[in-house]
Amino acid sequence: MCGIVGYVGQKQALEVVVSGLRRLEYRGYDSAGVAVISEGELEVRKKAGKLANLESLIGQDPLPSSTTGIGHTRWATHGGPTDSNAHPHVSENGRIAVIHNGIIENFAELRDELTAAGVHLSSETDTEVVAHLLARELPLAEFDLTVAMMRTCALLEGAFTLLCLDPHQPDVVVGARRNSPLVVGVGDGENFLASDVAAFVEYTSEALELGQDQIVTLTPDGVSVIDFDGNPVIPLAFTIDWDASAAEKDGYELFMLKEIAEQPRAVADTLRGRIGKDFRIQLDEANLDDAVIKKISKVMVIACGTAAHAGMVAKYAIEHWTRLPVDVELASEFRYRDPIVGPDTLVIAISQSGETMDTLMALRYAKEQGAHTLAICNTVGSTIPRESDAVLYTRAGPEVAVASTKAFLTQIVAAYLVGLYLAQVRGALFEDEVRSILRDLDDMPSKIDLVLDTVEPVRALARQLVDARSVLFLGRHVGFPVALEGALKLKELAYMHAEGFPAGELKHGPIALIEDGIPVVVIVPSPRGRAVLHDKIVSNIQEVRARGARIIAIAEEGDESITPYADDIIRIPEVPTLLQPLVATVPLQVFACEMATAKGHDVDQPRNLAKSVTVE
C-alpha cells in the first residue's frame, strides 16, 4: 500500500531510490515518482503506471546528479492513478516535496482551509495538503524541517508515513510515522528510509525500528528520532537476517513461482530449533507467558485474506489439541461488532507483513479489552509484532509476489506450534501423541517437495480450463479453508469467478451454480484418517457430478476409491488429516499461477491489489 524510499549519502540518490522502489513495487503500482535536490532546487519526475513508465520518463528527461532523494510507488486511494496524482507533491512555492503512505482523514477540512488562504491545489490527493502545510509551517519553525514536520503532524488525522525534502537543506530527509510502516537503514556515510527493509538491504543490514508517532531526521552521518512532542527517542536497532538475493527472482520467471518453490525450505526454517530432542516444543523466543496460557479459556485468531485462511486451518488443530474454543475473526469486522474478548482470551494476530491496518486495529482493540496477544508474523520489527505481548516469527523470508504462498504454509506451521505449545503447557496432550505429530510435521518439507515435483499435470489442466467462466472449490474440515484459499488465489490472479464452499453446504443453495462442464476442485480428505469425512465428500462429489460438473480431485496417493468419481485427479502424498493443507494448497497455487499466466496477466502484481494493505 504505497512504497516509500528516502536516501541521503554519497551515492547517486536516483539509483538508490529507483532500485528501492523496484523492490517495493509489490506495495502498489498505480504510479511512481521521485524527487532529488540539485543546486538548491527540487527536481521531480512522476508518472502514472508501473515503475517502468517512470524509468522511461527519466530516460527521456534525465535528472541531475544528486545525493539526496525520495521516491514513491502508489496504490491509489484519493484520486485516480494519474500523473498529477502521483507523488511526490510539491508546495506552491517549490520549497517542499513530500511523499506519503496512508490516508489523511481530515484532508477535506485542511484543503478547504488552504484554499481559503489562497493556496491552489493541483491534484485530487489527500497528500498534497501536507506539502502546502509543511511549506506554511517551515518559516514558523525557523526553517527547521524537523520542527516543521512536527508542527504539521499535529494538524493531521489518520494514518501516515511522510517523507519530505527542502532544497535549502540539501543533506536532509525528514520522515514521520503514524500507523504506517517506516524503517531506517543505517549505512556508513549514508542512511536510508523505507516502508520495508527490502528497499535498502542491498546496501546495509543494519536497521532501526521506528515507533508510532515519531519523526526521524536523516543526514549522511546521523539519524535522530523524536516523538511528536519533540522528546528524543532511542530507536531499537536490529540486523536484517536475509540478504538482497532473497528478494531477487533468482532465475525464476516470476516471484510467485520462486516463492512456491521455496515452501519446503520455508516450512523447515519455521520449524527449526522449535522442537526439542525430547519432543517438547521450545518457544522461549516468543515470550509467551505460561501462567497466562494456563489461565486462558479461549483463543481468538484475527487476520485477513490468506492469513485468515491459515487461522481457519489452525482452529481445527488447536481446538483438537487443547480443547480450548478457537474463534477465527476477519480483522476488518472484529472491532465493529461487540466481540466477547477479555483477560481470559489469547488473541493471535496472523499477518505476513505485520502492517495490515485491519489486523493492527483489531489487535489494538483486543488489547484495550485486556486480552493477551500473540503475533504470528513474517516481518521482523513490523508494527503488529511490536505491539503484541508475544511474537512467533514465521521464517518464510521475503514474500514479494502479491499473492501469498509460502507465508500461508508457514503461518499454519507456526500456529500449529503455538497450538502444541498451549497443549504442552496445559497438559492437554499425551507425550506419544505430541511425538507422533511432531514427527509428521518434521516430514512436511520433503512431502511438499514431492508435490512440487509432480505439478506439471496441474499446469496442463490450468491451460485447458483457461476459458472456464467460473471454478468452484469444495472441502471439508481443514479442506474447507484450503478451498477458500484456492478460490482466493484464482480470483486475485486469474480475475475469474471462483468460490470455496464447505462441501456439505453446497446442497443448501450454491448447488444452483452447477451447470454442465463447470470445473469443481475438490480437496478430498484422506480415507485413512476420519473415513467419515472421505465418505461424505464422495457423496458431495456425486451430487455435483450428477448435475454436470467436471470434478478435479486433489486426492491422496493410493486413494483409488476416488477414481470413479473424478474427471481429473491431482495426487498429493499421504499425510495426517490436520497436515493435509500443507500439501493440498500447493497444486492450487500452481493452478492459479498457470491460469493467470495463460491469460497473460501480471502474476506478481495483479490489478487493483497491493501486497501490504495499510488502510482500513
Ligand code: M6R
Ligand atoms: O500481510 P498480511 O498477511 O496481514 O496480509 C493479509 C492479506 O491482505 C493477504 O493475505 C492477501 O489476502 C493476499 N494477497 C492473498 O494472496
